Amino acid sequence: MTDPRSGVWPAPRAHRQLDAVVAVPGSKSLTNRYLVLAALADSPTTLRSPLHSRDSFLMIEALRALGVTIVELPGGDLEITPPSRPGGASVLEGETKVDCGLAGTVMRFVPPLAALADGPVTFDGDPRARERPMGGIIDALRRLGLAVDDDGRGTLPFTVRGAADGAGGVTRTDGAGGGPAIRGGSVEVDASASSQFVSALLLVAPRLPDGLEVRHVGDRLPSQPHIDMTITVLRERGVDARELAPGHWRVAPGPIAGGEVRVEPDLSNAGPFLAAALVAGGTVRVPHWPATTTQPGDDLREILGLMGGEVDHEADGTLRVTGTGVVTGVDLDLTRAGELAPTVAALATVADGPSRLTGIAHLRGHETDRLAALVTEITRLGGVAAELPDGVAIAPGALHGADVESYHDHRMATFGAIVGLAVDGVGVVDVATTAKTMPDFPAMWTAMVASGAEAP
Numbered sequence: 052m053t054d055p056r057s058g059v060w061p062a063p064r065a066h067r068q069l070d071a072v073v074a075v076p077g078s079k080s081l082t083n084r085y086l087v088l089a090a091l092a093d094s095p096t097t098l099r100s101p102l103h104s105r106d107s108f109l110m111i112e113a114l115r116a117l118g119v120t121i122v123e124l125p126g127g128d129l130e131i132t133p134p135s136r137p138g139g140a141s142v143l144e145g146e147t148k149v150d151c152g153l154a155g156t157v158m159r160f161v162p163p164l165a166a167l168a169d170g171p172v173t174f175d176g177d178p179r180a181r182e183r184p185m186g187g188i189i190d191a192l193r194r195l196g197l198a199v200d201d202d203g204r205g206t207l208p209f210t211v212r213g214a215a216d217g218a219g220g221v222t223r224t225d226g227a228g229g230g231p232a233i234r235g236g237s238v239e240v241d242a243s244a245s246s247q248f249v250s251a252l253l254l255v256a257p258r259l260p261d262g263l264e265v266r267h268v269g270d271r272l273p274s275q276p277h278i279d280m281t282i283t284v285l286r287e288r289g290v291d292a293r294e295l296a297p298g299h300w301r302v303a304p305g306p307i308a309g310g311e312v313r314v315e316p317d318l319s320n321a322g323p324f325l326a327a328a329l330v331a332g333g334t335v336r337v338p339h340w341p342a343t344t345t346q347p348g349d350d351l352r353e354i355l356g357l358m359g360g361e362v363d364h365e366a367d368g369t370l371r372v373t374g375t376g377v378v379t380g381v382d383l384d385l386t387r388a389g390e391l392a393p394t395v396a397a398l399a400t401v402a403d404g405p406s407r408l409t410g411i412a413h414l415r416g417h418e419t420d421r422l423a424a425l426v427t428e429i430t431r432l433g434g435v436a437a438e439l440p441d442g443v444a445i446a447p448g449a450l451h452g453a454d455v456e457s458y459h460d461h462r463m464a465t466f467g468a469i470v471g472l473a474v475d476g477v478g479v480v481d482v483a484t485t486a487k488t489m490p491d492f493p494a495m496w497t498a499m500v501a502s503g504a505e506a507p
């Protein structure tokens with residue numbers, strides 16, 4: 052329980068080998084993509100096992116503000132009905148404001164939808180959200196013909212006003228008030244700060260009269276699996292979407308199907324629990340691990356193996372990870388899966404040798420500057436860490452208890468919890484920030500630590 056006076060959650064120390072089954076909630080990335088596509092679909096969608104967390108709530112509220120009807124069914128499934136406007140085309144409502152909170156998926160995926168809205172849409176978010184990179188989206192929307200009012204910093208807040216008609220109003224390409232404000236066609240985007248810039252443009256593309264070809268022009272592209280995920284969910288919904296060449300995608304115009312869709316568990320959020328088996332020793336099982344997936348969290352199977360875990364994907368789909376309590380350092384390029392960096396960094400902090408995590412310069416623009424945060428917090432705990440141009444180097448140190456700052460970052464909070472398994476007296480400031488993607492984290496973590504048998 053968090054101490055109400057200090058706001059610090061005492062991270063439970065593992066005194067026994069774990070033996071836990073942890074059912075993790077639905078994927079944030081899949082839930083928020085399916086919600087966007089359901090809002091643009093030509094019939095209602097039932098979303099089974101969606102994530103319920105701050106990020107999905109912000110997406111639901113954003114889409115409701117644009118006129119989409121979203122009803123929560125008993126048991127938590129969601130029924131999404133796109134607005135049905137005159138002329139048969141489903142066009143979104145404008146004249147509204149969207150709170151993006153700190154959700155990258157909301158601040159990147161929703162602004163392009165303003166191309167389909169019948170009035171201006173204003174976007175803002177948490178104080179830190181105003182520091183996260185948005186320039187790629189703002190520039191691309193302008194190049195496609197939308198007017199975006201901002202203060203020139205390339206961040207929130209800003210207003211998307213439909214076509215750049217000089218009057219700040221919405222000019223419809225079909226002249227009848229029923230179509231999008233832009234035609235699509237092709238656009239270049241520098242997505243080196245976030246793969247979400249590419250995903251955002253691809254998600255709206257089927258509803259643009261000319262579809263959209265997107266070309267990445269920066270020198271590096273993080274989180275490629277998340278772009279593959281976007282292409283895959285578009286295709287699942289009947290859209291002709293494909294990668295033409297590395298860094299070059301095309302989505303054809305056409306209807307987006309509704310129907311029923313089930314959300315996979317969030318494999319990145321499974322990460323801290325599976326990592327716990329390596330730190331505490333014992334076994335953690337995560338059921339319903341997909342046989343094939345575009346989630347970068349699937350890379351944990353290889354990473355946890357490299358760091359000393361025994362990893363087995365069982366016949367019934369359960370992922371089983373067994374550890375000894377001894378963690379091995381690694382040298383890893385996490386370009387594909389930067390989202391896993393705080394979890395891997397926690398393992399590296401308690402490892403018996405040095406680690407280097409690279410390919411993750413863009414983490415400076417995540418919920419917090421994660422490279423700076425990791426170095427500060429590892430050092431606070433007595434570990435040894437240094438920032439690299441594109442990552443962090445971590446080495447064994449004399450670890451001791453301390454209160455780990457979470458910086459409104461769910462993954463910094465879970466970082467503290469993982470280290471706390473092995474070190475007495477670790478606290479996590481504002482553990483409730485895990486509600487961004489996993490509101491039940493503290494209770495699930497406590498139950499996992501209490502599982503299993505006393506170490507011999």
Ligand SMILES: O=C(O)C1=C[C@@H](OP(=O)(O)O)[C@@H](O)[C@H](O)C1
Nearest residue numbers: 080245246247273274277389390
């Ligand atoms: O598209 C997505 O759902 C995500 C893409 C990645 O963003 P970046 O490419 O900005 O790292 C990832 O880190 C984030 O957690 C989710």
Ligand SMILES: C=C(OP(=O)(O)O)C(=O)O
Nearest residue numbers: 153154155156390417418
């Ligand atoms: C970077 C992350 O989130 P966001 O979707 O807000 O970018 C994350 O969850 O690690």
